[in-house]
Amino acid sequence: MYNVHMMYGVHAPRVLIIGGGLVGLCAALFLRQHEVEVTLVERRATTSPQPKARRINLRTMELFRQLGIADQVFDAARDLANHQAMAAGPTLAEAERLPVMFPGGMPDWDAITPAGACLCAQDLLEPVLREIAEARGADIRFGVELMDFREHHGRGDTAHTNDLPSAPRDGGPGIRAIVRTAGGAMDTLDADYLIAADGANSPIRERLGITRGGRGTLGSAVNVYFRADLGELVRGREFNLCQIENDRVPGAFASVDGTRRWIFTSGVGVDRPARDWPEALRVAIGVPDIDIEVLSVLPWEPGMFVADTFRSGRVFLAGDAAHVMPPFAAAGANTGIEDAHNLAWKLARVLRGSADPALLDTYHSERHPVGWFIADQSSIRTLSLRTMTRESTDGTPLADPIALILGNRYPAGAFIDDASAHTMTRLDTSGQPGTRMPHAFANPGRSTLDLIGNEYVLLTGPAGGAWRAAAARAGIDSYEIDENYCVTAGLTASGALLIRPDQIVAWRAPELPADPAAALRTTLELIDRARARHRLPS
Template identity: 55%
Template sequence: MGGGLVGLTAALVLRHHGVAVTVVEKRSTTSPQPKARRFHMRSMEIFRELGLAGLVHHAARDLAGHDRMAAGRTLAEAEQLPLWQPPGPNGGVVDVSPEAPCLIAQDVLEPVLREAAVDAGATVHFDTELVAFEQHDDEVVADLLDRVNGDRSRLRARYMVAADGARSPIRQALGIGRSGRGLIGDPSVNVYFHADLGEVVRGREFNLCQIEHPGTPGALASVDGRRRWVFMGSGDATGRDWPAELRTALGVPAPDLEVRSVLPWQPEMLVADRYTLGRVHLAGDAAHVMPPFAASGANTGIADAHNLGWKLAAVLRGHAAPALLDSYDAERRPAGWFAADQSSRRTLNLRDWASAPDPALAHPYVLTAGGFQYTAGALCTDPEHTNDPEPIAEFDPAGRVGTRIPHRWLDRARTRSTLDLAGPAWALLTGSRTPHPTTGHPGLAVHRLDTDFLPAGQSLLIRPDHIIAWRGTDPAAATEALTALLNGRNGATEFART
């Protein structure tokens, strides 16, 4: 339910796993607002697995190379700032992912996802509103309203994904509360406008430009680098002469300036108290809202859909027990909390910029390259690593259980990554001298690989969502672990040491 970014991604992941899916969206079009523009490496890795990364990068070509920040009193006076890249292990800039992050406005990305979902065989209904639903032992029954002709219909499904946005009528109907810091910032306003500024910014292209004019402080975001812009300011949205304020911020006459929409908002951090109730699973903003300063809202939702998709598919296809679905809440709720907390900390740091940086801030790659470690869920936790958890303040992926498999190129041409070894299938990675597993599991591909994060004699079991589920020395035990995990049993004690 919900044909935004997360609902469409969920449909794509489910189709990738061969599941029949229907998307229901009350609006007649995809998002009319640019909203999110920064899609992290991890989201692009998910699109890569879905075969969409090339399409997304192509659709994003207007903003290719607009990675820098800029600052100045007005846009006309602004100067580009040097490109900053987070350092990796040993201080160097590292090859973190097979996919570069992508700057693409949400209103450009969503039509790509919608078309891909239809092409992949999803049934996609826009102009259709969920007005009520009931859960039964074996299905969910949804009452739908066709908003064009007023017709009502019923849709029966084994499961329902509530990707119906921050206000989530489904979450509210289920009585699921939210916890968190709540409102944490000042009232803000995003003004989306058109003005031909291509010549003004030529040679100084930017992603975000800090405007320091005392009359109109704020930031200007490029949506296409030429005509489409968002001014992010503070205070009330109403009763203001926006064209005049924008011209002050721009420092140029901009005769063709046209305000398209004014969106009041306020930074907020809230996470649903449970992600699953019966046959309904919350994903995206329905499950978590967070301030935009770590650009994590949409990215966290995409990861929700990726996590939930393979689990629903495994249950629906009879490969896993329904108990596997309990791991969705166990994994993604802490991940949502982590992303929302980190986004809030960045907001508070922005407001209190004179104080020392918050020591609990995560390394940027931990946020953008899937560095969050699941400690409970569909995993066999590894006692050897319990005292060596994935760090947060630095980026040091080492193939720990509960983390995304570290990226390493598999060929000189740098076309195949370790991330390509899993999804939609499970993968077992063993060193070239490790004995071949004697028992197999249908759907488990075995790969021989000699790499730094797989010491001699060790093997790794990788889930369809690229997460390391098990680590051990006897690869045959991996298939037992796989069976246990699919049956919803966490094999921590039973399997971890084998």
């Protein structure tokens, strides 16, 4: 039986996050952007000491831009600002840069996104996110471990789990959690909802009995994190990843800071003792007398495991707790951050009473199929940097790599489906409901994505004065877009796009209806009541 100290009060969180990695910290930031009270609990004493994830993709940087923190992230990523290329060769000393390999050629980045991707090691990025989250009012508690939790259903709920007190803070339904502080004391935390961002081996997912599907384990590998002065060796050939193509020590080097910190990944020598890795690394580097300090050796198993449901009552799975995928598409952490972004605005609207709680069901209906697709695409990419954007391991068609980042479409959820066509063979963001809104620069440095804040926004064509009047009556912001954007988004000059707070198209009206105010009002009601998968009546 737990001896707990009751922690009630006006500052009790509306949302409790378990896990202080990239996904958990971003969830806290997104929720605070919506002014939701949030507490994050992480059993580790500090942020990650391991570099782990490094690629922060275009979509994640768009989300950081929406938060207003892109500059801080780029600053943390400055050491690898010039390390975007890929390289390959028999040793690091002999490797040469590979040509850029996008299936359709080099994209016009300004036409695609206002953001830029970056490389930022997780051990550098997490402290930045933590500091910003705390400055914005998130209650971040490292060195605190979740011991138990239960969902309670309001007044009269007398069930117990391990003798947890069952009375909620206000008599309503919610989550009660028991946590152990760094000093060993047990405390109680009450919240309305819980986000499980507690990793691939999620105890919360296991506790809830949520099963997983997918391709399973895809082999074995080892990451060797080491320190060596390779800055001069790679000067002029700076890289993100460098593939080593020899029979003795095949694998790939990843830059952590571009000079002294590196990771070597291999599917060979997984059981090699740490003491033998310096000599093996010298072979892969091609310099026999270089000083090497091995910092850690971590065997791991790439694999695809996707939870069968991302929601159980008031608990939501996010990040690796929801979907584990190989790192071959550099998509794991980025997909988890998008999970949190999708969920945050929905929780905010439900908590303030603007939407029916059924809106939260669309978290699973939207993120599960996308998480599955990205995990599967990550699983079928070849390990060769020379072919990974062109060939799959089993013949499954590959999505365009830019489309995989920016062009996913939700099959059902909090939007009005219009049955329009969509493809993943190229980036296709042309105003289809369920996709990220089209980007265009409205004026220098300002994107259409920058128009989206915490509420719905209506984008109207030049002949959309009646739309703007309807938006004002509905209490939402509206902006006029030019005819070029209308063409991109599949609108006439009198049409409109309704955009959700997560920059996803919620509804497309190609032209002005007879009663735009009624159409907009009906649309907002359908979405907030989670009935948006049905089409509007004509």
